Structures are given as C-alpha cells and as structure tokens.
Amino acid sequence: MTVDVLAIAAHPDDIEMTCAGTILSLVAQGKTVAGVDLTRGELGTRGTPEIRLQESIEGSKAMNLIARENMGFRDAFFKNDEEHQMALIAVIRQFQPEIVLTNAVDDRHPDHGRAAELVTQACFYAGLRQIKTVGKDGLPQEAHRPKFVYYFIQDRSLKPDFVVDVTPYWNQKLAAIKAYKSQFFNPESDEPQSYISGEPFMKFLESRTREHGHMIGVEFGEGFISKRMLGVQDLFALV
Numbered sequence: 001m002t003v004d005v006l007a008i009a010a011h012p013d014d015i016e017m018t019c020a021g022t023i024l025s026l027v028a029q030g031k032t033v034a035g036v037d038l039t040r041g042e043l044g045t046r047g048t049p050e051i052r053l054q055e056s057i058e059g060s061k062a063m064n065l066i067a068r069e070n071m072g073f074r075d076a077f078f079k080n081d082e083e084h085q086m087a088l089i090a091v092i093r094q095f096q097p098e099i100v101l102t103n104a105v106d107d108r109h110p111d112h113g114r115a116a117e118l119v120t121q122a123c124f125y126a127g128l129r130q131i132k133t134v135g136k137d138g139l140p141q142e143a144h145r146p147k148f149v150y151y152f153i154q155d156r157s158l159k160p161d162f163v164v165d166v167t168p169y170w171n172q173k174l175a176a177i178k179a180y181k182s183q184f185f186n187p188e189s190d191e192p193q194s195y196i197s198g199e200p201f202m203k204f205l206e207s208r209t210r211e212h213g214h215m216i217g218v219e220f221g222e223g224f225i226s227k228r229m230l231g232v233q234d235l236f237a238l239v
Contacts, residue, residue, distance in 0.1 A: 001034070001067060004031040004098055004099065005099045006101070007101040008038065008115070010103055012052045012056040012180070013055070013177070016063065017177055018154055019152045019224075020169075021166025024166070027063075027064045035060060036069050037056060039070075039076075040053065044075075045195075047183060051182050052183075055182060056179075062175045075111070079118075080114055080117045084122075088119065090141060093126055093142065094136065099150065101224070102119040102150075104151055104155075104225075108154075123145060126145055127144060150225070153223045159225075160224055160225060164223075165213070165218045166220050166221060167213065177202075183197065184196060185199045209221065
C-alpha cells in the first residue's frame, strides 16, 4: 500500500494534537494518508499501551487514515541509530509517501526532537539504493525518498514557515483528540493528573490552533516548519 502523505510521530496522540486538521483537509482533496507511531507510549502517566492502541484506532478513524502502524520502539529510550533507522526505512519504502509529517524539531518532550532527527535521516537514507531492506512480503524493497519532510509544532511556541487552514475540520480534529480519553481532559477519569490531562491543556490546544489560524487570516490553522526553501507556482493559490 502506497500513500501520498505519511505522518510519523513519537507517541500515539501526537498526530491528532498537531496535524489532524491538515490530514483531514488532504483526505478531502482525495489524497491518501497513513500514520506511524514510533512507540506505544507505555511510559505515559495515564492509560496503558493496550488502551492507547485502541484509542489510536479511534483517532485514525476520526482522521480518515488509510492505515496506521506502530513501530514498537521503547518509549523514552528509542535512539537515532542504525537499528531504528533501518526499521523505519523499511516502513517508508513500504508506504512510499511524497510528503512526511513528523515531530517538532525542538520541544518540551525529549522524544519529539529525537524523533524528528530519526525520521529526517531515515527519509534521506531510504533513498539510497545500496541500503538493502526487505518488505513484509519477504521481497527486496526499492529505494524511495520522500520529496518533503515537514515538522509540526507541539508544546513550544515555534514560528511556522507555513500554516494550513483547517477551519472546516476543527470539530473533526477535536473528535480525533478526544478519542484519547485516557490522556486528555476527562471528568470521569480517576487516574493521576498529567501535564496534558487538565482542561487548561485542551484550551491551550484550541488557542494554539486559533493563533496559527490568525496568522493567515482564518479561524483555525496548523503550523509547520520546513528545513528547505519552499516555492510556489501560483501566487493566487496563497491564503
């Protein structure tokens, strides 16, 4: 199965919080999008890996993902090394995306920046034909390098290089986030409080999306960072 866009993130729920609106807008344009979680989020304060897996299934449905996989890397302890790069290269070659969306280059959680580095290098190395990988069918994979890697913005207030208008998809994005009942504000939960479990964090997520939207004159937006210069062919296509 190949896709147009592949979202790769350190933890289940990272994708929903940061780029669910963008994914929904891409799907509405007829693009195919898949998701990959690097870890099961097993060190999280709330929930269990099993609960988070089920929540990720619900979140995937809310975002209309065509597929979602979990790499099973160790939460907090995965590394940007050959072993992890080779595993991720095989997945990138499996999906053959043109665009990859991934974690913030710098963020409060150390896993996010490390994931961004891992994904960036794996995307480049996936294009080297002398690196050999085998697919799930046991056959050798062809080299494939995504054309673009974009980094979503998470906890820290980073300046985006571009913002996607997600106003029509805000309610669906919110539904995707709320699929993670074990993680976010849930008055019925009796689990310990965490950094993201309170109502103020949900308000922060809305405020961030409104802030990015305000930057381009719309109600809701999702900002991204690009390490390469972006070009346009149609000035009238800009928001």
